[in-house]
Amino acid sequence: MALIAATMVKREDGDLGLCRGFRLPSILEGEGDRVLRPPICASKLANLEMACYIFPVQTMSHRKVPHRISLLIRNKTQSFQSDSHAKQSTLLIKAYLDNGLLKQARQLFEEMPERDVVAWTAMISGYTAYNHHNFAWMMFKDMMRESCDHPNAYTFSSVLKACKGMKSLSCGAISHGLSLKHGLVGSSIYVDNALLDMYATCCISMKYACSMFQEIPVKNQVSWTTLITGFTHRDNGVAALQVFQQMFVEEAEKSAYSFSIAIRACAGITSYTYGTQIHASVVKHGFGHNIPVTNSLLDMYCKCNHFQEAENCFNEMIQKDDITWNALIAGYQNSNPIKSLQLLSQMELHGCPPNHFTFSSIITACTNLSVLTCGQQIHGKIFKIGFDQNLPLANSLIDMYAKSGNIEDSRRVFLELANRDLVSWTSMMIGFGSHGYGNEAVRLFNQMVDSGIRPDTIVFMAVLTACSHAGLVNEGLNYFKLMIEKYKIIPNREIYACVVDLLGRGGRVDEAYDVIQSMPFRADESIWAAFLGACSRSPHGKPNLGALEVLDLKPRKTGVYVLLANMYASQGKWGDRAEMRRLLNESGNKKVAGRSWVEVHDRIYSFVAGDGGGSLEPLIYQVLIVLGLHMVEQIQVSQL
DNA sequence: AAGTGTTTGA
Numbered sequence: 001m002a003l004i005a006a007t008m009v010k011r012e013d014g015d016l017g018l019c020r021g022f023r024l025p026s027i028l029e030g031e032g033d034r035v036l037r038p039p040i041c042a043s044k045l046a047n048l049e050m051a052c053y054i055f056p057v058q059t060m061s062h063r064k065v066p067h068r069i070s071l072l073i074r075n076k077t078q079s080f081q082s083d084s085h086a087k088q089s090t091l092l093i094k095a096y097l098d099n100g101l102l103k104q105a106r107q108l109f110e111e112m113p114e115r116d117v118v119a120w121t122a123m124i125s126g127y128t129a130y131n132h133h134n135f136a137w138m139m140f141k142d143m144m145r146e147s148c149d150h151p152n153a154y155t156f157s158s159v160l161k162a163c164k165g166m167k168s169l170s171c172g173a174i175s176h177g178l179s180l181k182h183g184l185v186g187s188s189i190y191v192d193n194a195l196l197d198m199y200a201t202c203c204i205s206m207k208y209a210c211s212m213f214q215e216i217p218v219k220n221q222v223s224w225t226t227l228i229t230g231f232t233h234r235d236n237g238v239a240a241l242q243v244f245q246q247m248f249v250e251e252a253e254k255s256a257y258s259f260s261i262a263i264r265a266c267a268g269i270t271s272y273t274y275g276t277q278i279h280a281s282v283v284k285h286g287f288g289h290n291i292p293v294t295n296s297l298l299d300m301y302c303k304c305n306h307f308q309e310a311e312n313c314f315n316e317m318i319q320k321d322d323i324t325w326n327a328l329i330a331g332y333q334n335s336n337p338i339k340s341l342q343l344l345s346q347m348e349l350h351g352c353p354p355n356h357f358t359f360s361s362i363i364t365a366c367t368n369l370s371v372l373t374c375g376q377q378i379h380g381k382i383f384k385i386g387f388d389q390n391l392p393l394a395n396s397l398i399d400m401y402a403k404s405g406n407i408e409d410s411r412r413v414f415l416e417l418a419n420r421d422l423v424s425w426t427s428m429m430i431g432f433g434s435h436g437y438g439n440e441a442v443r444l445f446n447q448m449v450d451s452g453i454r455p456d457t458i459v460f461m462a463v464l465t466a467c468s469h470a471g472l473v474n475e476g477l478n479y480f481k482l483m484i485e486k487y488k489i490i491p492n493r494e495i496y497a498c499v500v501d502l503l504g505r506g507g508r509v510d511e512a513y514d515v516i517q518s519m520p521f522r523a524d525e526s527i528w529a530a531f532l533g534a535c536s537r538s539p540h541g542k543p544n545l546g547a548l549e550v551l552d553l554k555p556r557k558t559g560v561y562v563l564l565a566n567m568y569a570s571q572g573k574w575g576d577r578a579e580m581r582r583l584l585n586e587s588g589n590k591k592v593a594g595r596s597w598v599e600v601h602d603r604i605y606s607f608v609a610g611d612g613g614g615s616l617e618p619l620i621y622q623v624l625i626v627l628g629l630h631m632v633e634q635i636q637v638s639q640l
Numbered sequence: 641a642a643g644t645g646t647t648t649g650a
Contacts, residue, residue: 087641090641090642091641094641094642116641118641118642121642122641122642125642125643153643154642154643157643157644158642158643161644189644190643190644191644193644193645194643194644197644197645220644220645221645222644222645223644223645224645225644225645225646226644226645228645228646229645229646255645255646256646257645257646258645258646259646260645260646260647261645261646261647262646263646263647264646264647290646291647292646292647293646293647294647295646295647295648296646296647296648297647298647298648299647299648321647322648323647323648324647324648325648326647326648326649327647327648328648329648330648330649331648333649355648356649357648357649358648358649359649360648360649360650361648361649363649364649364650391650392649392650393649393650395650396649396650399650423650
């Protein structure tokens with residue numbers, strides 16, 4: 001294949017220009033623009049002085065649609081002529097892949113008369129780099145079928161990364177077998193580490209990962225970090241820290257990576273004690289100004305509720321990145337949502353653009369703040385930046401609007417979503433449920449199943465709660481059955497609590513009691529609280545069931561005593577009521593009074609039952625009277 | 641000719 005090369009130079013404006021030789025035929029110009037302009041960014045060009053176009057002569061015809069324009073970025077020190085044709089093509093493939101041009105890379109690859117391991121491996125790792133793990137695996141399968149060339153350590157480390165990406169243990173095990181066959185296990189640390197990582201990611205337990213780790217003849221920093229990461233991501237912080245400790249015992253060299261993940265493990269188990277110890281070690285090892293390390297320290301202090309130390313970390317950091325800001329914003333989202341909002345504006349003032357992580361925390365902060373106008377402003381901002389189709393964000397907006405009492409806007413966000421995931425549906429169902437729209441929630445559940453999404457435990461909790469609040473007892477029971485029989489989901493405590501609540505509120509107290517007795521585990525105080533709560537709210541009586549059982553548990557929830565006290569009071573059993581009050585005082589806990597609040601103009605008015613809401617009191621009672629009149633009217637209309 | 645592992649949310 002004859003090739004024509006034209007030399008390209010970097011123009012003053014940073015773009016590429018045609019230097020000498022010939023103009024591109026007009027038919028190629030469009031293609032040239034498309035292929036060349038987007039992938040070449042100024043940073044890529046900074047250390048490249050020269051680039052070459054190569055394209056087959058036959059495509060020079062003006063009439064024929066060009067087959068391809070290939071872009072070759074070369075370092076000027078490299079000699080162009082000395083490379084073989086296969087090497088040139090592989091280089092081109094690399095250049096395409098580096099610039100995200102997967103289709104062009106694939107086409108060039110398909111057209112290569114002979115493909116060597118390097119070309120195959122480049123394709124596999126290219127697909128993996130862009131998260132097309134399935135394509136990477138298909139490439140590998142094709143390679144094993146077609147190629148007489150042997151896969152090497154590079155190939156297997158890429159393939160195993162694809163298996164990790166697919167979370168496929170079977171593919172991983174096949175790759176393990178093949179890499180053993182090619183003698184690469186125990187001889188290449190890259191393959192060994194990739195295998196370790198694959199088993200740590202794809203298996204339910206860490207058993208295989210641990211034995212893989214044992215078999216690595218000479219472990220390096222990566223091996224240790226990968227093992228610790230496996231435990232940490234599995235929420236086994238204790239085991240992760242044991243491995244980290246073992247690194248000290250064996251005097252293995254520590255890296256910033258191993259410190260970051262170990263600190264994350266501390267955060268996961270909220271161990272301030274280990275966290276501070278590791279902090280000291282971080283400083284000793286000279287990682288005190290490493291950004292990921294200090295970011296995870298900052299996060300750890302937040303998760304351990306040591307905000308002063310988190311602030312210290314933050315202030316002492318010489319360099320901050322978006323994660324630094326996000327970690328602190330996320331840290332304050334529950335305990336001090338106003339602080340989160342203040343940090344957001346500071347973040348922007350420092351020229352650090354917020355991303356979807358930031359907004360996710362900020363929406364939670366707004367939800368906690370229950371100030372609808374704040375949430376609306378943030379929503380506007382999200383829309384302006386174009387994050388409104390970001391699923392996690394949209395899902396938290398659905399939740400925020402619902403919790404702020406604005407179910408219409410909650411629904412609007414839901415409807416405007418082009419794609420919905422399980423969380424979107426669940427959030428919407430919970431929103432409908434809490435607003436008393438049980439039928440809407442049920443309808444949504446059916447729509448969700450029709451759209452091909454498989455419900456999980458939390459979805460069923462949402463449906464059961466919605467049914468319970470809307471008095472749809474039989475529907476709820478049907479869903480409980482559906483969950484067990486069709487979806488083979490084993491009900492947990494929360495689900496049983498929902499069913500008990502459903503039956504109790506519906507006045508079917510005996511059935512609720514039977515459910516509690518037939519549960520595969522002993523009822524805890526939460527289940528009894530659900531039972532007593534539901535029964536006391538129902539006018540159907542018989543609430544004495546379960547009272548003695550729950551007292552046996554010596555519950556720590558103050559609500560349980562309050563429920564029982566109110567129950568006895570309603571029956572005129574004043575002696576028993578006094579006993580409950582005594583137990584409540586004895587427990588030393590105080591029941592926190594439920595608070596209501598309302599946003600009027602730019603002020604929040606908060607009040608508990610009986611205190612009247614301060615300056616708003618006359619207004620609240622006026623609204624209440626009007627609402628009462630509306631209700632009476634509605635009842636009269638429905639009785640007509 | 642080509643490399644591995646870390647930090648922020650739900």
